[in-house]
Amino acid sequence: NDKTIQANDFIELFGKLGGQHPGYRKAHAKGLCASGTFLPAPSKYFTGSQLLSNGELPVTMRFSVGGSNPNSDEKSPGARGMGMQIQLPNGSLHTFTGNNFPVFAGKDPETFYGFLSTLIPDENGKSDPAKTMAYIKQHPSVQANALWNKTAKTAASFANTEFFGLHTFYFEQTNGQKTKFRWHIEPSLGVKTLEKSEADKMPTEFLVDTFAKQLKNETISFTIMASLGEAQDSDIDPSQQWPSERPQVALGKVTIKTSGGEACKNINFDPNVISAGFTPSADPVLKMRSQAYAISFGKRLSGQ
Numbered sequence: 001n002d003k004t005i006q007a008n009d010f011i012e013l014f015g016k017l018g019g020q021h022p023g024y025r026k027a028h029a030k031g032l033c034a035s036g037t038f039l040p041a042p043s044k045y046f047t048g049s050q051l052l053s054n055g056e057l058p059v060t061m062r063f064s065v066g067g068s069n070p071n072s073d074e075k076s077p078g079a080r081g082m083g084m085q086i087q088l089p090n091g092s093l094h095t096f097t098g099n100n101f102p103v104f105a106g107k108d109p110e111t112f113y114g115f116l117s118t119l120i121p122d123e124n125g126k127s128d129p130a131k132t133m134a135y136i137k138q139h140p141s142v143q144a145n146a147l148w149n150k151t152a153k154t155a156a157s158f159a160n161t162e163f164f165g166l167h168t169f170y171f172e173q174t175n176g177q178k179t180k181f182r183w184h185i186e187p188s189l190g191v192k193t194l195e196k197s198e199a200d201k202m203p204t205e206f207l208v209d210t211f212a213k214q215l216k217n218e219t220i221s222f223t224i225m226a227s228l229g230e231a232q233d234s235d236i237d238p239s240q241q242w243p244s245e246r247p248q249v250a251l252g253k254v255t256i257k258t259s260g261g262e263a264c265k266n267i268n269f270d271p272n273v274i275s276a277g278f279t280p281s282a283d284p285v286l287k288m289r290s291q292a293y294a295i296s297f298g299k300r301l302s303g304q
């Protein structure tokens with residue numbers, strides 16, 4: 001009997017999990033801003049899209065570490081995120097905001113909230129693993145993500161991390177033909193993680209410097225891929241992965257030009273802000289994100 005959860009319940013929960021950090025994002029508080037260009041790869045599945053028919057476009061990106069603590073330990077494995085906003089000539093935006101795990105922790109906001117609630121520390125600063133285990137057992141839609149978490153290794157660099165959109169989106173062509181897809185982003189430098197023994201030797205913070213060094217010495221780029229869904233693939237449940245054999249189509253390639261700076265401060269990487277022809281699915285987790293991000297955006301810009 002899970003109660004209905006509102007966006008603000010998540011904001012309060014994040015505070016209980018990671019503490020109060022006024023002026024910061026209430027999730028993914030620690031991050032690195034970057035800018036670059038998006039070169040589209042036109043394809044018959046996205047014919048007529050403004051996103052793919054205007055040539056090279058400017059991009060602002062923010063790479064992040066999951067959680068609400070802006071001083072989190074980068075040696076720890078776990079969630080890494082990426083927000084990307086592509087600026088179209090007509091002033092509209094297309095946002096891609098994803099994480100490094102391929103499957104979400106829960107079929108709906110209530111399940112995700114219930115799972116996170118088991119991680120709230122008690123007065124001694126410790127959470128109860130037995131409580132978390134019991135919740136996972138009773139809520140099968142959390143299991144795939146929990147399994148990922150169990151074996152996840154520390155990201156070596158944002159430039160060596162793959163990011164997954166997790167939700168389903170649609171593109172509708174002018175002739176009415178619909179493309180059902182989920183996106184993910186592949187790093188041109190390859191996916192690299194650190195073994196625990198390697199991570200232990202790293203300083204608490206290394207992601208910004210590692211990225212800057214890579215940017216100086218080589219080209220950092222990412223290819224945005226779309227997996228094309230079949231009728232039986234869920235479009236409302238981000239805890240259900242689609243079969244890996246689904247056709248893959250490139251949407252284009254993002255090449256990073258600069259990193260650092262404050263350009264991301266005033267950006268809300270709301271995944272429902274997307275360009276003409278694209279529509280979000282009815283996934284309740286995806287819907288909840290817009291509301292939660294808006295609350296967080298308002299709070300952090302007003303110093304809360």
Ligand code: HEM
Pocket residue numbers: 010024025026027028031062063064080081082083097098099104109112164165166167238267268269285288289292293296297300
């Ligand atoms: C109910 C589910 C979710 C809630 C309540 C939630 C909440 C939030 C909030 C409040 C922020 C801070 C926004 C801001 O201040 O600009 C945020 C950031 C972020 N979230 Fe979520 N999120 C959810 C699901 C997801 C999912 C499914 C993904 C990945 C596919 C994701 C990836 C990210 C990333 C990458 C950021 C950082 C964006 C940036 O750099 O500005 N979140 N989330």
